[in-house]
Amino acid sequence: MTQGIDRRALFPIGAGLAGVALAPVAGAQPPAHVTSILEAGTHRITTDTRWDGDILVHPGATIAIAPGATLTLNGGLEAPVNRIFMGEGKVDLNQSHIPHAHPEWWGAAPGRGDIDSLAAIRACLAAHPVMHLLPTDYYLSDTLVIDRPFATVHGAGFRGTAGWRGTRLIVTNGQRDVLRVGPATRPPSVNDYPQNIDVRHIALCRTVPVDGPATGLTAQFLLYAHFEQLSAAEHGVGFHARGLVRTQMIDCIAFRSLPGARKGERWRGFVLDGMEDIGLAGGNASLFLRDCNATVGGDPGISDGVGLLMEGAFADSYIQNFETTAVASGIRVDGRSSQIGERARNGHVNLHIAMPIIDQCSDAGIVIRDTSEHMLIDISEPYVAVGPSANMAIHFHRMRGSASVTGGQLIGMTNSGAGGDAVGLLASDSEGFQIHGLKIMEHDRPLLLSACQGFVVNGYVGNPSHRTNRPAALIANSGRGTMALIVTGGKGVFPCGVHIDGNCRRIKIDVTGHDVMALQNGHDGHVRLQERFVPVPSRLGDILVEGV
Incomplete structure (x- = not known):
């Protein structure tokens, strides 16, 4: 390419050339092993120019590139981190040996x-x-x-x-x-x-x-x-x-x-x-x-x-x-099933x-809603600590398909200590969820399942300090579910272990893990069906209560 540098200021330095000024020759390129020095002053590029050798830019030196012209540097470049490229033309370093570029070379401040x-x-x-x-x-x-x-x-x-x-x-x-x-x-x-x-x-x-x-x-x-x-x-x-x-x-x-x-x-x-x-x-x-x-x-x-x-x-x-x-909702999964239609498949x-x-x-804390x-x-090993005004730690709402929670801790001390009534796990109008090893502590309402189908809940509910008038778990208008909880805490902290309310079908409750000391009604307080406590074991229609 033709050289368009009109200032005699490039000094190639190589074997036998050290300290010797040599102006560039039009149409020629310096060998790739040659280092050229650009001294203080303005050096103008008027036409497309390619430079294959290395360039050392001294402080105060700038290269002004005319509109429509491109300066292509294919060698190395050593320059201060300040403006060295001026004008409306372009600079191409893409094939150079330069490891990275600084925007300050183009005038970033x-x-x-x-x-x-x-x-x-x-x-x-x-x-x-x-x-x-x-x-x-x-x-x-x-x-x-x-x-x-x-x-x-x-x-x-x-x-x-x-x-x-x-x-x-x-x-x-x-x-x-x-x-x-x-x-x-x-x-x-x-x-x-x-x-x-x-x-x-x-x-x-x-x-x-x-x-x-x-x-x-x-x-x-x-x-x-x-x-x-x-x-x-x-x-x-x-x-x-x-x-x-x-x-x-x-x-x-x-x-x-x-x-x-x-x-x-x-x-x-x-x-x-x-x-x-x-x-x-x-x-x-x-x-x-x-x-x-x-x-x-x-x-x-x-x-x-x-x-x-x-x-x-x-x-x-x-x-x-x-x-x-301190975020209102930590994680929200909103499936928007009706809006995305077949894409939900x-x-x-x-x-x-x-x-x-x-x-x-x-x-x-975590919300899963409107899924297909x-x-x-x-979901594995979640930790959710609800704040004073929170409503729930985990919420499943209008959830279809299958979600699992494996392990994890739901902490309600800040909420219940402030007089709140947050739910640990709330599932409403949902199906197909599996809870294994989830630990729920110090919630006013540890577990609440409403209008749910096809679920398995195995976990721990413990209130060492907080006394509540809510059951450890409430199941309402639900079916095809099993629940086996470890229920423990201070003396009489729960009125009962599990309360089954509304129209429930095909429910199995295992009360083996209930600590009767934590239940206000002792041995009689494992399971409440509607308004009455039921003995253990018992079968009431397709509702089965078992355990010792």
Whole structure:
């Protein structure tokens, strides 16, 4: 290619050439092993130019590229982390030996709230597949979009709340997302999705109150993406995932403590969006969410806060060690069966929630609702501690298919100690659930099953301190169920072990694990049917009570 450098300032240094000034020859390229020095001053590129050798840029040197021209560097580049590229032309470092690029080379202004760094960051992403950000603030007037395949964007920390304490991308608009990774519209097929985009160690923030559902990160239509150690503070939605295939989100944090522009607006920490038909079983496929957290603090004035919302088709999602603190609802799975129709056939399976930690929820810990007959969900080792005003720890509502809870702890001390009447496990108009080894402690209403069919409940109910006028378990208007509980606690803390009420059919109760000292009516208080206690063992129609 023809060289368009009009300043005599490139000094190739090689064997026998050290210290000798040599201007570039038009139409020639320096050998790849030669290092050229760019001294202080402006060096102009007027036509398309390719440079194969290495370049050392001295402080004060800049390269001005004319409109329509492209400077292609194929060697190495050593330069200060400040502006070196000027003008309206383009820079191409994609085939270079440069390990990563800095947006400061295009004019990004670390820590400068009066300067928009968006154009510089975009230019950097276009010029090189790997971008490194400093531990400082970058202010953006609009959403930063990353949609080139095999791009890597790494910051220097994601928990900082001030400049030079981690990398922060800060949008200066209340209605714009901070970061969108992925194309604006769905590509024709999964194999057309951008692949292998990797974003890590960045805080996503804004300078003004959020106005509506603007997000910290919207990630969509990606294959093999990786997001790690990202924080999203003070947004309508922290993280919105749609159309992510074989993708991981690791150690990501959503936080809300400040009021938005609209009073009483909803807040979502994480949304796994399965409402749109993207040609897959769920809204995402093989999405792995690990060690992530959603927290509410201060007085944000939000309504219906949800730490993790899985909406519509939720298939192929694997949630591990998800944690919430002081969020109204920790995890909500809303199948939206009537809205997604036949998509529920394959979209309501293969959801695994392992070891969630839901602390001080003010409404519900884990909610599964409106799922289809094809639903299959596994919940293992949940920990839910309900807050003073909470209603329930786990709630199944209008749930079809089959869900299991294996192990886990539901803690009600804060709620019952404050005079609350939260339910440990509430199942209403639901079927097909299996509870094995769940431990429910200090709840005013430990277990309540209403209008349920086809269930198995084996677990522990213990109230060492809290005395309640509610049974350890209430079964109302339900059928085809078995229950075997360990019921224990202080003297006479429960009026009875199990209360069967309403129209119940084909119910089997095993009272072997009931501690009569915890029952106000002692040996006679194992099971109450309607208004009377029944002996053990006994069979009343198709209701069987057994145990010693």
